[in-house]
Amino acid sequence: MTNVYITGIGQTPVGEHWQTSLRELAWNAIEPALTEANLRYPDALYVGNMLSGAISGQEHVGALVADYCGFRGVEAVTIKAGQASGGLALRQAYLALKSGLVETAVVVGVEKMTDRAGSELVSAVATGLDADYEAAQGLTLTAAAGLMLQRYMYQNGLELRDMAGFSVNAHANARNNPNAMFRNTLKAEKFPAAAMVASPVNMFDTAPDADGAAALVLVAADAPPAPQNGMIPIQIVGSGVATDAVALHDRKDVLAFEAVKASTATALRHAKVSNRDIDLFELHDSFTIFSALALESAGFAEAGKGWQMAQNGDIALDGALPICTLGGAKARGNPAGATGVYQAIEAVMQLRGAAGDNQIENAKTAMIQCIGGTGASVATHILAV
């Protein structure tokens, strides 16, 4: 059975790239990934993107990026699944390589968010919700997270400050990441005092919208290919995608990420490993409640207790299950459809032993997971060295 290896990575810093367009951002990530992998033309290009239509007035991004990167003629497609687009693009590339019809692929997650601001950007991000029955009522993604957090705190007897650990951890881990948007320290006591975005979610609870692009080169091979430029190939050993109701009100339990549960189970089974084998978990911390629920639904904590892992140090770099090891969406920044590919890159860095001061000792197996909307699309992958 053919294996799939990541042989090159590239990323732009996450932030406000006023002078850089969507296609330029994509190339700025793809170029270093190609160089690292010693590749000029892939067989296929998979672009993960959420908002190009709403923000840049540009759809048809697969062909656009292929042409700009000198891949004219190469098969290319855009994958759209809200903020899970990057993970879904990786999944599509993985399936193509496993099929044997494609031997090399480039996956790029790219998002240009800062060409819109204020209410227009809020509306663009809300397109990942149910337009007729959520957004039409004035619901935003942040308010949807607010509905989840409010209920979570109510059911578990928590206050806002009990969630602080997730954001504090993310900021601490971003300090050594030159590509992160926020590299400042966040103190737990400052957390509850931040301005509200959609109560009880405040500025320090939510990950910042930003521009960014991240790219991977994937190769199909029966055995690990020879390292290019001294870079060890990292194998994708597990892959799972699942969906849930788009609207929060259509779920059986608004505090259970069913698609996290299902895609995690699939990926673990596929990789023939269990939760105990996971050395680090790059989860999608768009909001602290997403982190808590992801830990619970992925089987790392009991229902209602995920928040405790942030309070007792379990999620820290030296904890039982480090998460967001280079800042996560909260501090690295959350360029919607690109986030899933940033997570893959960060996991690759950890598995190569190239994460610098944030290196997880003896990291052999990493899980990455990105969440679209309020959990309607979830892609989970397991990477191993």
Place this chain on the structure above:
Amino acid sequence: MQVSRHWRLQQQRYALVGQVCTDCEEKIFPPRGVCPNCAKETDAQFEFSGRGKVYSFSTVYTAPAGFEGSAPYTIGLVQLEEGPLITAQLTDIDNDHVEIGLDVEMVTRKLLQDGDRGVLVYGYKFRPVVPVWELEPEDALFALA
């Protein structure tokens, strides 16, 4: 924006018309093709009473386009007495007074204007259920009418 996009939802937005599954009797809102409980095809209409309780809520300070003038406003997840949850703005109540478990009922209100020259969209919001004897006299007359 075409009027049809809102017009086709008028039964849901004005009268909370959903479905009841003819097999398992699950009450369904909004309508869908297949019962989420038993996976049978659904086609029987059901009109909800419009009464329910606040299951969760969030007050929106950073609003989307078309809602800027309303901010801060509170959106609730309301559990209808027949079972389903519904996402709706809460109205006729101070943002600070909303709490989980509050009894609410559906009313029809303006939701938004669809663009500068677009249609005014009306639909359901939910307000606290206030006993008639606690109302001001003129409101009580209105409520009894």
